[in-house]
Amino acid sequence: AQKVTQAQTEISVVEKEDVTLDCVYETRDTTYYLFWYKQPPSGELVFLIRRNSFDEQNEISGRYSWNFQKSTSSFNFTITASQVVDSAVYFCALSEANFGNEKLTFGTGTRLTIIP
Amino acid sequence: SQTIHQWPATLVQPVGSPLSLECTVEGTSNPNLYWYRQAAGRGLQLLFYSVGIGQISSEVPQNLSASRPQDRQFILSSKKLLLSDSGFYLCAWSTGLTDTQYFGPGTRLTVL
Secondary structure (H helix, E strand, C coil): CCEEECCCCEEEEECCCCEEECCEEECCCCCEEEEEEEECCCCCCEEEEEEECCCCCCEEECCEEEEEEHHHCEEEEEECCCCHHHCEEEEEEEEECCCCCCCCEECCCEEEEEEC | CCEEEEECCEEEECCCCCEEEEEEEECCCCCEEEEEEECCCCCEEEEEEEEECCEEEECCCCCEEEEEEECCEEEEEECCCCHHHCEEEEEEEECCCCCCCEECCCEEEEEC
């Protein structure tokens, strides 16, 4: 069965520091998809990134970057030069390509607080 | 562009009362639709998903039900609410089951 673990329940950093959110996943499938979502205090989940299992290239989008390593089953998320607006709960999620098991499985989330 | 709406935004209901939450999607056709619940301080739990009109898959047995009367409308219902039904309910849509899911603004339900 698929599983996503976000071991960091809460993280607090001072503004402008870099911070990395960890995500470790378990799957038996060779084809799968990994996601990160941001949930600000308003509650709506905001999509950040989708990555398939065959693309291990790291991705950078502005201050955000993602490190996908199949060898360690990890898909970590780094925010560079953090800002107060980055304060939110961040969820990592996984879906498999196997028919009947495509549902999205979420980790328990990491609450990130950026201290001004 | 596609947008997803949920209403009401907040709801306070007594135990034993009925429930109806609505979700609609604009700007796409034949989407997959999903209902999630997020209990306070916890992760997301998939409740139902639908790949087409009248097609509902239930992930967790409970006193909730879902219906999809129209292509872009997804309704979450209950005949009698329990205290444990309190939470934040999120609707989402995607083009395929492994595609990105896009979430609505959510409904915060408090059962007293």
